[in-house]
Amino acid sequence: MFGKSTYTKRRKTLKEKVGKGLILLLGNNESAMNYADNTYHFRQNSTFLYYFGINHPGLAALIDIDNDTETIFGDDYTIDDIVWMGPQPTIAERAEKCGVSRVKPLTELQDALGKAGTTGQMLHFLPLYRPENKIKLLELAGVSPKEIGERFSLELVKAVVSQREIKTAEELVRINQAVDVSVDMHMEAMKFARPGMSEAEVAAEIHKVALAAGGNISFPIIATINGQTLHNHYHGNTIKEGDLFLVDAGYENEMCYAGDLSSTFPVSKKFTSEQKEIYGITLAAHQAAVDALGFLKPFREAHLAACSAIFDGMKSMGFTKGNTADAVEAGAHALFFPCGTGHMMGLDVHDMEDLGEVWVGYDGQPKSTQFGLKSLRLAKPLQAGHVFTIEPGIYFIPELIDLWSGQGKFKDFIHWDKVKTYRNFGGIRNEEDFVMTENGAQLLGKPKPKTMPEVEALRG
Amino acid sequence: MFGKSTYTKRRKTLKEKVGKGLILLLGNNESAMNYADNTYHFRQNSTFLYYFGINHPGLAALIDIDNDTETIFGDDYTIDDIVWMGPQPTIAERAEKCGVSRVKPLTELQDALGKAGTTGQMLHFLPLYRPENKIKLLELAGVSPKEIGERFSLELVKAVVSQREIKTAEELVRINQAVDVSVDMHMEAMKFARPGMSEAEVAAEIHKVALAAGGNISFPIIATINGQTLHNHYHGNTIKEGDLFLVDAGYENEMCYAGDLSSTFPVSKKFTSEQKEIYGITLAAHQAAVDALGFLKPFREAHLAACSAIFDGMKSMGFTKGNTADAVEAGAHALFFPCGTGHMMGLDVHDMEDLGEVWVGYDGQPKSTQFGLKSLRLAKPLQAGHVFTIEPGIYFIPELIDLWSGQGKFKDFIHWDKVKTYRNFGGIRNEEDFVMTENGAQLLGKPKPKTMPEVEALRG
Numbered sequence: 051m052f053g054k055s056t057y058t059k060r061r062k063t064l065k066e067k068v069g070k071g072l073i074l075l076l077g078n079n080e081s082a083m084n085y086a087d088n089t090y091h092f093r094q095n096s097t098f099l100y101y102f103g104i105n106h107p108g109l110a111a112l113i114d115i116d117n118d119t120e121t122i123f124g125d126d127y128t129i130d131d132i133v134w135m136g137p138q139p140t141i142a143e144r145a146e147k148c149g150v151s152r153v154k155p156l157t158e159l160q161d162a163l164g165k166a167g168t169t170g171q172m173l174h175f176l177p178l179y180r181p182e183n184k185i186k187l188l189e190l191a192g193v194s195p196k197e198i199g200e201r202f203s204l205e206l207v208k209a210v211v212s213q214r215e216i217k218t219a220e221e222l223v224r225i226n227q228a229v230d231v232s233v234d235m236h237m238e239a240m241k242f243a244r245p246g247m248s249e250a251e252v253a254a255e256i257h258k259v260a261l262a263a264g265g266n267i268s269f270p271i272i273a274t275i276n277g278q279t280l281h282n283h284y285h286g287n288t289i290k291e292g293d294l295f296l297v298d299a300g301y302e303n304e305m306c307y308a309g310d311l312s313s314t315f316p317v318s319k320k321f322t323s324e325q326k327e328i329y330g331i332t333l334a335a336h337q338a339a340v341d342a343l344g345f346l347k348p349f350r351e352a353h354l355a356a357c358s359a360i361f362d363g364m365k366s367m368g369f370t371k372g373n374t375a376d377a378v379e380a381g382a383h384a385l386f387f388p389c390g391t392g393h394m395m396g397l398d399v400h401d402m403e404d405l406g407e408v409w410v411g412y413d414g415q416p417k418s419t420q421f422g423l424k425s426l427r428l429a430k431p432l433q434a435g436h437v438f439t440i441e442p443g444i445y446f447i448p449e450l451i452d453l454w455s456g457q458g459k460f461k462d463f464i465h466w467d468k469v470k471t472y473r474n475f476g477g478i479r480n481e482e483d484f485v486m487t488e489n490g491a492q493l494l495g496k497p498k499p500k501t502m503p504e505v506e507a508l509r510g
Numbered sequence: 511m512f513g514k515s516t517y518t519k520r521r522k523t524l525k526e527k528v529g530k531g532l533i534l535l536l537g538n539n540e541s542a543m544n545y546a547d548n549t550y551h552f553r554q555n556s557t558f559l560y561y562f563g564i565n566h567p568g569l570a571a572l573i574d575i576d577n578d579t580e581t582i583f584g585d586d587y588t589i590d591d592i593v594w595m596g597p598q599p600t601i602a603e604r605a606e607k608c609g610v611s612r613v614k615p616l617t618e619l620q621d622a623l624g625k626a627g628t629t630g631q632m633l634h635f636l637p638l639y640r641p642e643n644k645i646k647l648l649e650l651a652g653v654s655p656k657e658i659g660e661r662f663s664l665e666l667v668k669a670v671v672s673q674r675e676i677k678t679a680e681e682l683v684r685i686n687q688a689v690d691v692s693v694d695m696h697m698e699a700m701k702f703a704r705p706g707m708s709e710a711e712v713a714a715e716i717h718k719v720a721l722a723a724g725g726n727i728s729f730p731i732i733a734t735i736n737g738q739t740l741h742n743h744y745h746g747n748t749i750k751e752g753d754l755f756l757v758d759a760g761y762e763n764e765m766c767y768a769g770d771l772s773s774t775f776p777v778s779k780k781f782t783s784e785q786k787e788i789y790g791i792t793l794a795a796h797q798a799a800v801d802a803l804g805f806l807k808p809f810r811e812a813h814l815a816a817c818s819a820i821f822d823g824m825k826s827m828g829f830t831k832g833n834t835a836d837a838v839e840a841g842a843h844a845l846f847f848p849c850g851t852g853h854m855m856g857l858d859v860h861d862m863e864d865l866g867e868v869w870v871g872y873d874g875q876p877k878s879t880q881f882g883l884k885s886l887r888l889a890k891p892l893q894a895g896h897v898f899t900i901e902p903g904i905y906f907i908p909e910l911i912d913l914w915s916g917q918g919k920f921k922d923f924i925h926w927d928k929v930k931t932y933r934n935f936g937g938i939r940n941e942e943d944f945v946m947t948e949n950g951a952q953l954l955g956k957p958k959p960k961t962m963p964e965v966e967a968l969r970g
Contacts, residue, residue, distance in 0.1 A: 081541050081543075081550065082639045082640055083541075083550075083553040083729075084553050084555070084556050084639075084766075084857075084858050084864070085639050085858055085860065085862075085863040085864040086639040086863075086864065087860075087863065088729050088730075088858070088859065088860065088863070089730065090541060090543075090550040090551075091550075091730065093543040093544050095544070096544050129909070129913065132909050133740075133848065133907055133909050133910045133913075134739070134740045134741045135739060135740075135741050135742070136736065136739035136742060136744075136909070137909065179542045179544075179545050179546040180542055180641070181640070181641035181642040181644070181645050182641040184641070184645060185641050185644060185645065185655050189655075189656075195645050195649075196649075248722070248724065250721060250722055250723070250724045251722040253721060254717075254718040254719075254720075254721035254722035255718060255722070257714075257717065257718065257721055258714040258715060258717065258718040259714075260714075261710060261713060261714035261717055262708070262710055262711040262714035262715070263710070264708065264710045264745070264746065269543075269548050270548075270549065270551065276596065279594070279595060279596035280593075280594045280595075281594045281595050282595070282596060284596075285724070286724065306544075388593065397544075398544050398545055398548070399548065400545065400547070400548065402545075403545040403546075403547065403548070404544070404545035404546065447593055449589070449592050449593055449596070449597065450593045453589065453593075
């Protein structure tokens with residue numbers, strides 16, 4: 051974790067921003083796989099980590115702004131536990147490291163909340179994504195799971211987002227490290243994958259690199275010959291000569307900072323000429339997005355630059371036609387690129403997605419409802435310290451091609467006959483991570499092979 | 511999954527055993543790591559898998575015994591989902607494969623339960639370990655999370671245990687396969703580990719073998735130079751010459767059958783003479799437990815045979831003294847072996863632990879409260895088709911040595927001065943999986959290197 055003063059300052063700022071009341075921050079519990087004691091790897095709540103840095107299950111924290119107290123609630127291990135688990139720091143020792151001196155057993159949390167209720171203090175809590183925390187809130191404060199969406203504190207959400215979205219120098223060190231290991235994961239995949247392997251074998255090799263570095267994967271690995279399927283965690287196919295292989299994978303380090311990268315490479319040693327053409331367009335779109343990044347410039351512009359570059363590139367190959375600006379405004383490019391160019395990244399790979407994309411990516415402004423643009427997670431002007439991904443891609447999605455061509459959609463912008471000849475082409479995406487500074491965007495982590503010669507060199 | 515008739519027959523038997531009422535079986539949902547859409551790998555509820563075989567999140571099933579209907583509740587994907595996820599079978603198609611023809615949307619489950627309530631049908635549900643399912647039960651049937659422990663159906667628990675504990679020939683094929691891959695995981699660790707590596711690197715290599723085989727780990731991997739810490743998932747140490755390395759890891763295949771094995775090997779190419787002596791005692795205890803296994807014989811006898819062998823072996827080395835039977839009855843052996851010799855295994859690595867150990871391992875009889883014996887998960891007579899582990903070990907637990915020697919415990923049985931000279935020795939365990947037959951116990955899976963020459967041969 052960071053030094054004590056980091057957490058003390060973060061909480062001081064939070065208290066100033068929220069102004070008054072009682073802030074309840076729930077840490078995560080262990081998550082059961084198939085019975086209570088057989089658990090997935092522990093993942094702490096990111097906001098709890100941000101303000102307290104304690105990567106340990108079963109904790110809750112109460113920040114009483116009105117009375118200026120901070121308390122961590124949690125139960126120490128018994129001697130029986132220690133015989134089974136080895137020596138463990140106490141909750142008080144853990145709390146001391148983040149500058150919190152008040153520690154109480156979990157059973158006292160309900161009393162503390164009850165007392166606050168009788169004095170009419172306002173209780174601030176965040177939207178909850180973990181069911182165990184929904185149960186805690188029900189039992190502690192009588193808020194049912196269905197009511198959380200209406201009763202969470204928007205003031206608290208806005209305050210947390212405004213702090214967590216600006217990454218400090220010490221955070222950037224950790225994010226750079228996470229991206230570096232993410233690069234290692236991708237380079238290993240490019241060197242390792244061979245025709246005849248299963249996708250699972252390649253995914254396992256990528257996963258191994260993350261675990262061996264002492265952390266974990268920051269999200270479920272995509273490692274597939276069906277890159278056109280955007281949410282694809284199936285690893286059952288055998289990979290063969292001529293296939294494209296798409297990897298989307300990232301590392302989460304011991305402090306839970308994430309990296310998030312994508313690569314696409316040929317299963318054969320070389321790209322085919324058709325693959326080269328489409329790959330080239332994705333690279334041009336990638337560069338167009340990067341070129342459109344600017345300090346205080348809306349990220350939406352980078353997204354639209356990528357959309358236009360994809361539409362233009364596809365026009366040069368005879369897939370599309372007509373005026374590019376009109377096509378992008380109408381959403382025709384989304385046939386090939388139905389998702390967004392990037393998202394915030396930090397302690398979460400989609401940073402603070404639990405707090406609401408409209409606050410993290412849109413400053414509270416409404417999102418577009420148009421297919422394609424509605425999937426853009428980040429649109430607002432970029433401040434110094436914003437960390438985000440750039441990941442335009444081109445996908446031939448058979449189901450979407452069939453749906454839209456059957457509906458007679460976008461006849462003025464799409465050459466459907468040509469598109470159908472590429473129905474089984476697959477998908478291509480590259481993805482990199484950046485931080486905005488007052489002098490423009492900077493790449494995070496060491497460079498990952500991206501040009502076709504660089505990628506082919508690793509396939510040799 | 512198995513053929514349709516397997517599941518139909520299992521449900522028929524369940525209905526006959528429970529007799530009347532309405533059985534609610536909840537499948538698991540996806541589990542969020544750090545926000546709702548960033549999930550751990552999906553793990554279906556094992557009992558749901560056993561009766562329906564559908565490895566898919568968000569389902570519930572209602573078996574109405576009185577009206578002889580079986581219904582699966584779940585929501586199909588939309589075309590929007592399919593664009594992102596690729597083509598997916600419908601719930602009806604999934605249900606058809608397990609012989610269920612009635613499929614309804616999730617929203618109708620509450621009505622179905624409400625209707626049953628008005629006709630006074632008895633609702634049977636199982637103890638729940640997933641918080642999302644506790645919330646479902648609250649919303650569907652008004653049973654609060656705290657009430658589940660009193661209101662679950664013991665008849666249903668007993669019926670499910672009586673079916674799931676007897677593994678059929680087709681299940682044993684899958685369990686053997688899971689154990690075979692588990693053996694591969696251990697052999698890879700023995701070949702791979704080298705002085706200077708981190709524990710995490712070895713754990714990652716083991717994990718990779720499981721993922722590459724297309725399944726997953728059946729429980730969090732233990733890969734440690736501190737084998738004396740029984741629940742140890744810390745992988746931060748560097749391993750060095752002279753250390754003992756303990757691995758406890760197993761494979762869970764695509765049908766979710768588990769393997770569970772342990773190995774202990776020297777980080778150096780050879781065991782030291784001290785390590786050889788203790789290792790030899792664990793092997794003798796292992797063999798004593800296996801020799802004590804018998805059709806319809808209580809597993810407790812195998813456990814006590816292992817305890818005695820450990821106490822005897824430690825006596826021959828001067829760690830213990832006195833009458834072995836008295837010492838084991840008093841629990842003195844538990845200084846070195848504070849846990850149990852084995853547990854049931856199947857769709858869960860600790861099979862059906864969610865349903866209650868007292869039913870799975872003790873036929874409802876009370877467990878001992880003595881330190882050591884209270885941790886034995888399985889004691890009852892073994893029937894043909896029972897699948898279980900054998901895993902005695904010897905551990906020098908500094909915290910326990912300090913505690914008991916400080917309390918002056920077991921002075922008649924323990925030479926504390928000698929024990930203290932081994933305070934930092936570590937721990938040794940081997941573990942294998944067996945099935946009971948009418949002709950005695952049979953080893954599951956291919957043999958794993960276990961003798962010292964076999965282990966050293968892999969360390970070459």
